[in-house]
Amino acid sequence: MFRDRSLTPTEAVRLAALGGLMERPRRYGELAEEIRFFTARVVGPSLDLLGSSLELLLIEGLAEETGAGGAAEDREFAVTDAGRRNFHQLMDAVLRAPLNDMSRLVLLLKMRFLVLLDPEAQEDQLDMIADLVRTERARLDELAKEYADRPMAEWLAFDVEQADKRLAWLEAQMDALVG
Missing domain, CATH: 1.20.1280 (Monooxygenase)
Incomplete structure (x- = not known):
């Protein structure tokens, strides 16, 4: 997070990923495609929002694989308890004014996942x-x-x-x- 407790671009992508997994388990490819679709429609193509690999969610214990393996894009992820806690921390981040593209993305992610709170x-x-x-x-x-x-x-x-x-x-x- 930035010093003002607003989200960095990487954290915005993480919020999108964890929020998607909070809704339901998803295949890796489906989750990646959904994040790209959402972020590109809000801020346009952005190198800042390509984000780190969703694999980091596994490595950091925020998500776990469910079911059998297979092709990378077909693996299914589910959120862990640590992922739920991280999701809530990211949702609690402040919004930065003035409302620029990044703040708008975070605002829309908060609105999208509001029902999960x-x-x-x-x-x-x-x-x-x-x-x-x-x-x-x-x-x-x-x-x-x-x-x-x-x-x-x-x-x-x-x-x-x-x-x-x-x-x-x-x-x-x-x-x-x-x-």
Whole structure:
């Protein structure tokens, strides 16, 4: 993790892998393909996100092979107790503002795997995301006000409006967890 407790690109890939295994055991090739698909759709092709081999999950005891061996891509992995603990540590990482491609990837991974957390942890995650959105909204609003007489302000108003919609959605999700 970075000093601010946000995830490095390698840790974001690890979150994607462990989260996928938390959902269900997967074949190596299926998991690798899913991670590549997800990360490429969020941030585009990135050398930083090619990540280390999924084999490290085995070596570090975060995953284990289940079933018979065979071709490398056909081996099935399942998450271990240590992998579950690491998954929760990665989910607890903070989101870095401003929201760049890497922060957006981590945010979307958190949203994807939110259902794997208990309700209290889900609420904590949603609250953390809401704080990030509020910070982003304030920054964009301030910038738009500073340049109110330029077309840029109108463009930024779209972002502010989107942030307001996201905050409303996040608050509704938190209310649903509590209610």
